[in-house]
Structure formats: C-alpha cells, structure tokens
Amino acid sequence: MNDNAIVLTARDISRAFPGVQALAGVELTLRAGEVHALMGQNGAGKSTLIKVLTGLYAPDTGSIELLGQAVTPRSPLHAQELGISAVHQESHLLPNLSVAENICAGRYPHRPWLRGGGIDWRETHRRARELLAGLGIDLDVTQLAGGLPAALQQLATVARAVSTDARVLILDEPTSSLDADEVKALFALIRRLRDKGVAILFVTHFLDQVYEICDRITVLRNGRFVGEYPCARLDTHGLIAAMVGRELVSAERPAAHEVAASGSTPAVLAAKNIARRGQLKPMDIELRAGEVLGLAGLLGSGRTELARLLFALDARDSGDITVDGKPAKLEQPADALRLGLGFCPEDRKESGIVAELSVRENIVLALQARMGLGSFLKPAEQRALAEKLVAALGVKTASIETPIAQLSGGNQQKAIIARWLATHPRVLILDEPTRGIDIAAKQELMNEVLELANGGTAVLFISAEIEEVVRLSDRIMVLRDRAKAGELPRGADEDAVFSMIASHS
C-alpha cells in the first residue's frame, strides 16, 4: 500500500468533562487521497475527537498539525477556513432555505459596491449548481432543502462541506438513515473526493461499510487510542476484538427456552393491515404468549414505525387490532398500557427516562399511570417494588432515590425494562434494547428477555444486530422498505435473513 502524503496529525489529544475523561492521549494520522475509518463502541470518544478537530471543543492537552503547520481550530468557521470540514451526525440542512443557500451560507458572493453591495443571487445559484455538477449530483438548487428526500439532503450536506476547498473531510455516521442504493451514491461521491486528494475521516458502526470503502482504521476504546491498522491487515474479528477489548466468546446459546408449538396458542396481540401513510405499508403481525418474535431489517425498513403503531404512539391510518381475539380500542399509549402492552423505546434519553426523576419514580411511572389518579401507590409500596426490581435486574445504582440521569446507559435501560416489568405486561415491545450498552450488560439483558418469555409474556424484539435477533427469537419477521418481506422460523441463520431482505427487492 503506497504511503500518501500526510495531511493531518493529531497527537496526544486529551479532553475531560466534569466526571468523565472523554479522551486521553489520542493519536490520529490522515493521509491525502485516503478514506480513514474511526471506530469504537459508544462512548469511545469518536464524537469528542471530531469536535476537537473542528474547533467545537478545545483539547486539554495535545497538538494538531495540518500540512506540517501547527493549528488550533477555535470554531467550526475557523476550522473550515483552515481546511477541516465536517458533516456531523446532528447536522442537517436548514429546511427553510434553498439548496443553493445551504451550500453557500456564510460565503455568499456579493454585488460590487456600485451596484448595491447586496447578495448576488444569480451567482449564488450558479456556484451551487457548478459545485453539485462537479460532484455528480443533479438537483434543482432553488428548491427548499426541506423538500428533499433524506439521502439527497445528505449528499447536499457533504457538498457544502467540500465547497470550502477542504483538505480534510470528516463524515460522522453519514449512512445511518440511508438505504443501500443511497449508500452507493454516497460512496461514489466519497470515492470521487478521495481521488481528488482529500483526506477523509469516516465514522460508522456498520462493519461491512468500513471494509467496502476505507483504507485504514483507527480504533478508540474508552477514550484511549488502541491502534491504527490498514484494512487489508485487520479482519472483522480482529477489529471487534480491538474495539471491545477482549476476544468475543462465540455466541453462547442463551438459557433454555420453552416455546409452545406455533399456532397452538392464540395470538395475544394481532394486527391486520396495519399501516401509516409514508411510514409503513399495510402488513399483518401476530404476537403469541411466551414467544419471542424478532423483527429484523435494515435501517429504514420500518421496524420502529411498526412498534410505535402497535403501541399507539403514532396514529395508524388503517389496521384492525385484536387482543385475545377481541377487537381492541388502541388510540393512545394509555390504552395500550391498559391492555397489558409495554414499550421500551429506541432512544431512551428522548422517550424513555425522565432525567430529573429518581430511579424509583421512573420505575413506578407506568404502573402508576395504569392505575390512574384514582388509586395511589403509597411511598412504602413504591420503595418495595423498586428495590425488588433493581435487585432482580441488577441495576447498579447508589440508591433508588438517585436521579436516574446519574446512571450509566446500560443501567438506565435496565431501569426502563424494570418499569415495564412492574406492570406485568402480556406483551412487551423492546426497540433496540441493547444499543449503546457494553457486552456484559447486553448478555444480562438478553437473558432477562428470555426469562420474560418463559414467564408467558409475548416479546417483540427489535435490533439492528441481525445476529442478536437470530439468536434470541422463536420466530423472525423480516421487514424491507417499510413492508413485510416474510417470516422465518427458529433456527434460521443470518444468511436466511439477508436473503429474504435481498430477494424481496
């Protein structure tokens, strides 16, 4: 592998926040004409490192050199002027401005003083069109960015990032909401930029994408630099080992799980023709007592949307829902709760925990909500319930009165599951319960899921990790492009799932 010229070197970067050392002595070397992957678990420090490189945070120690010159980016604008451009995970186009404006914002061409000195809109549109054409993107630059589909918005965001003659382009999880075709288009763009000599830093959690487009990988773990490896010399297994820190024991068979023969038990919850315009095409789903139904599919296939419709978080446009064979009124989450459903959302910070409340209050919330204002869980009862569940699930917390915000992600997730366990649900929907949790906690959670099913609860288990879904489920429902691709019985392997997704297209 030829060694391209080094464009950026970051050495010994450290950054602490109150209570946590986000980065400690991290190194990074980016070369021109190369795509460099930055990998690590959640909390490894990837986002912090990017924010340091783009001037959003100042490092406590360390230095950055760009083309041999020491630089200290003071702000995103300054970083851009230096030649470091980024597309952050949370950055979006401004939906109320046109595409051309989004691309040229902050750098508008002006009319000469004699002709008024205002923004030259014609030139603005021309520049935007030229830039997009040079990158192989065909768009109407005068339309509002908000009207573009997500993938085109992503491409336009990348276009803006490189419009500043960037020498370094940082892409933080650019493919999270793109489907396979859209990812192809983005990768074509990335390759074009790479061939122009730009040094690209690519952050993703999709392992296959790393090997598809990247030349080198830097791995971070717990804020520390683990190593830099050429892709050709590090296989998937080695990469995961570097990220996780120990040899991954090959998947253990989870605790023995009894399941009644499919079809003999009536469905606890069944939905026929459930759909919502723009989010989910009509489909049928059945959840049976004591069974784990896995929901598999790529990002954007509609798994979370289906879960939200089942729990009535979003209003469905069509669909008959029956509980134990009888039609059920299911229009808001309170109805779902009353019918014995429970839902652990994907984003626990946004829709799961109430940060200010204590662990106890978070745990008793759903049960109390179901009991309504008429009856009241006395403080002593609340404490007993919370203590019991905290012990059963192994939630690590100083006390049940601790504000839940102080717990780690994994323990917060356990607390949310405890919340639903307290209601003795007949159906429990788990949307990405293991996301952002360390391996040990993941194992405990999955065992808990199986115990639930053993106890007679119907479980709907959603995970982006198809391997997890395959391991845990008694039956697998596969989604593709917001429609049902099919169902697979227990024992199906990942390849079967992949084939089902692929063949349906």
Added chain:
Amino acid sequence: MNRRLLPLAVTMLLFVGMAVFGAIRYDGFLSPQVFLNLLIDNAFLCVVAVGMTFVILSGGIDLSVGAVIALTTMISAALLNAGWNPFAAMAVVLLFGALFGAAQGFLIQRFALAPFIVTLAGMFLARGCCYLISTESIPINDATYASIAQARIPVGLDASLTVGALIALLVVAAGMRIAHATEFGRTVYAIGGGESSARLMGLPVSTTKIGVYLLSGLCAALGGVVMTFYMLSGYSLHAVGLELDAIAAVVIGGTLLAGGVGYVAGTLFGVLILGIIQTLIAFDGTLSSWWTRIVVGALLLLFCLLQRLFEGRTRRTA
C-alpha cells in the same frame, strides 16, 4: 417558489378584502387619505414591527418594545426640556435603544436564557425607569419637533404623508433589503431554521442573535421617536400593550412564530390590517373601540391555527 409566498398572498388578500368590504359599506372609505392614514396613525407600530419581525424570524420574541418606546419618549422629553439640540436628543435615544436591545441579546445568547423572560424583565425595567423619570406626562415644546410633527409630504392630488409615515416606509424598505440581501439577514433565517445546524455550518450565530435584539431595540427607539412626533409628549403609559400589537402584525403578516419563514413586506400588510380594523370600527360608529382588541385576538387565533395546519402538512410531505 410559489408555496413560500402563499402566506404573504393570504395576508394581502385579506387586506384587499377588508378594503373592498369597507368601500362597499361606507361612503368615502376609498379616499386616498383614509388609506394613508392607516400608515400615518400606525407609523410607530410599523417601525417596531419590522424589528420584531427579525426577532421572530430568529425564533425569539421581544416583549420589551412597548416599554422602550415609552422610555424613549420620556428621555426625549427630558432632554429637550433641558435644552438639548433636537437632533442630538434623537441620536442619544437611538443609541440607547440599540444598547438596551444589545444588552438583552447578550444575556439571551451568552447565558442561554429564554428570550421571553429576559425581554419581560426588560419591559419591567424600562417601564420602571419611565416612572422614575416622571409619573406625569411631559409635554414637548421644542420647535423643531413641532414643525416635524406638522410637516406634510404631498402624495398625489389631495393626500399627504407625515414624516413619521415616511420613516416607517423607509424602515420597511431597509428591513426588506437586510432580510434578503445581507449575510446578517440570511443568518437570521438560518437560525430560525435550526440554530444548532447553523452553528455547525460555521455561521456567526452568536453575534447574529445579539444583533437581532439590537435591531429590535433600535427599531423600538426609532418607533419612540416617531411617536414623539405624533404625541408631542413623553408619558410612561405610552404604548402599553404595543408589543402584543407588534407580534400580532408580524404573525398576521405571515411570519411563522416558530421562526425561519416570513417576509418583512408581510409585516407591513399586517400593520395595515390592524389599522383597517380600527378604521372600519370607527366608520361604523356604533361599535365601541373594544371590538378592536377582540377582532385582533380572533385574527391572531385564525392565523396561528392556519400556521399549525401549514406546518403539519409540510412536515408530513418532507
């Protein structure tokens, strides 16, 4: 392009509709002077509303403008009666308004405080300072002010504008230019579209946020100067509730309260609509002037509901 101009078109249609209604129902409604009076009587509101438009476009709100107008009239009256040169007095109050607004903007931006509470406290402060200067009305006897107040600029055959109305038109024109042809203006729209995204794009969000409140304070002070021409007095109870009228004018003019969408031209029509409501009620003769408040409230409700509908539909298709 057309969909963006829809709210503005609705506002203009409403204005035309009301004018036609008035022309049919009352004699003399369509006389040029009646129309120019819409602007003359509401010139100070127009100036303030232009400043308010920028604040709302950025996603904020400014509840202090009425109080700043009153304070401006008080300071002007006090300075003039102490013998100051009238133009020097005007310069001082304009500078004061700008600084007052900038201070509020600084607090909002630097300490991440909610705009409504900062400007609410600012309103308290400004009104309080008014009372400190005097609780009584202070008449202005300066000759220059009096002559400006009486000056009339002929427009067409037998209609005329006041200096205040002319200032209002100039401010609207300046506002339109700032909004559409300057980086500052476009950054205001960007902040309204998504502050964190704008920041990540490297736009000068912090300085622009302060600038928006500075502009609003400046417009409030200028509105106060115009009111001084109109009333020829300084009084702590001037412009009570004016901020609500300004917000109503901006919303009825088609600017989304959530920010990011709207036109300064729309605000002009919003002000004219408020004026025409008052004129219609005055022409009717039987309705008491309280009806103005009720109709304004109802219009505000209607436009807010329409905005919610508009937002709901665009969110579904995006």
Added chain:
Amino acid sequence: MNRAQRLARHALFWPATTLALLLLVCALFNPSFLGIAWQNGHLYGNLVDILNRAAPLMIVSMGMTLVIAVRGLDISVGAVVAIAATVAALMIGGSFSASGDVASRFPLWIALVTALGVAAACGMWNGLLVVKAGMQPIVATLILMVAGRGIAQLLTGGQIITVYYAPFYALGNGFLLGIPVALWIAAALWGLLHLVLSRSALGLFIRAIGGNPEAARVAGVRSSAITLCVYTFCGLAAGVAGLIISSNVKSADANNAGQLLELDAILAVTLGGTALTGGRFTLAGTVIGALIIQTLTSMIYSLGVPPEVNLVVKAALVFAVMLLQSAEFRALVMRPVRNPRAGAA
C-alpha cells in the same frame, strides 16, 4: 455534609432566606413593622396586611406554578381576573340606595359560581389550544390576553362597575376568626392542592410531563388530559383571585384589574425556585415568592421610596433569579472559585 450544608441545599432555603432578610430590613427601618395587634375584632398589623394583599397573587401563582411545571405558560391570567370580576359584578349588580339596603340581581352564590365557571372555561380554552391545536403556550395565552380584556371592556362598556351588595365585600375585606377571609381562601386552596398532590400520583405525573413530555407519554401517562386540567385550574385560580380583588375594591374595573398580574405571578413562581423549563415544582416556594413580592412593595412604601421604584426592583430580581438559574452563568461565576490558579497557568 453537615447539618448547615444540608439546610442550605434545601429547595426552600433561598426563598425563605430572602423573605426573612426583607422582613428584617423592614423591621430595622420601622421598629413596629413586625408588630401584630388585635383591633376591631381581628388581627391587625403590617404583617397581616402583607398576607392579606398577597393572597390573590398567591392564588394565581399557585395555578401558574402547575402550568409552568408542565412546560407551559399562561399570560392571560390578568385578563381572566378582569373577566371574572366583570361577570360577578354584572350578575350582582344592584344600585346605590340611601337606606343601605341593597339586593343583588342574582343570588350571590350563583353569581360567584358563574364567574368561576367562566374563568375555568377560559383556562380550558387555553388548554385546548395548547393540547389539541398544538400551539405554543405563550401564543395561545397571548390571544386570550389580547381579546379577553377586550371582552371584559365590552361587557362593562369601559366603565367601572361598582358593587353595592354588602355581603360581597366579605371576600376581600372580611375577617374570619380574626384572620382575613382572602387568606383563608388562599390557605384552603394550598391545603387542597397539597392534599391532592400528596395523596395521588398527580404530582408525579406533572413532574414527568414537565421533565420529559415524550417519555411520559410513552409510559402511558395521560399527558393531554392532565395538561388540560392544569390550564383549567389556572383559569379557575385566576377567577378566584379576580373575585377577591374586585371584592376588595368593591368594583370591577375591566381596564385595570389584574394589569401586570401575570408578570408578578411568573416572578413569584421563579423566585420560589420552580424552574421555568418545567419538571420539578414547589408550591411552598411559590407562596414564599408571592410574599416576597408583596413584602417588597410594602417595604418600598414604608421606606418612603416612591412606588415607581417597584417595577425596577422587580426587574432586577427577575434578572438575578434568571441568571442564578442559568447553568452557564453559574459555571462562569464558579470557575474562578474552583480553580484559583487557572489565571496563573
């Protein structure tokens, strides 16, 4: 953490201390300030006065506390005060009679209940706009603030309606067992709220809705219904305050009744320690906040300072409390305290 530190961390520490300090300053300037006597069959003194005058503000602020706790706001309470006062005055009516014997148009209790009903309906209107139409609270309540006072003025024709029916005066001027009736009403309301909040999950639900509305909804809390009730209660509270205020001045003044009351209420809630961002709230803190405001007014008056200073002082207080509640400000101020050597580095 020793006892003193634990005391200082208590939520009510700062509001209570502020109030105590203010009372102390008053007492320093006027030694008889803190004195309470028994005169004319009731308690008498500056403190009693403060409590009495603060009662309407306490009541409105309690309603406002719950609204702010669910991340809402109600700036129409002043207008609702005017409306309630107007409805009651019109229904009681009556005219001046030399013999002093006046009957009311409707039985007193019907007039009062109607006024309260109208006030609650106003609150419900605000709640519907926020919950069903999804409008921002400040905008939704702005509409009633603008139009509501207009309606009240329309009903009274802009005139002040004097009420001649004596039993009505008891609300704002009467005494029961030596203590002002208005204070009894405020205490009863506080007691009722306290009972409901401690004997039911309402407090938990409100804190969940204000802390994270989406999470509360996912957990099955009936957010819409509870928010609607909170706004309705706020309107009702404003109605009660309106009745007391108009009873106190024996008239309904649609122009001025409740003017700037919403600002005082928000200030009281903020001073009491409830965050404007919603979630945790404290009714006791709000009551203390209302007392602080009233004590301030009394202090300014008794110090001989012109009452115009009142607004400026309130403004300064709001700025101070806002800044103290801001994490950025605290970080700025605390940094030199925590790292005194930072400057040397």
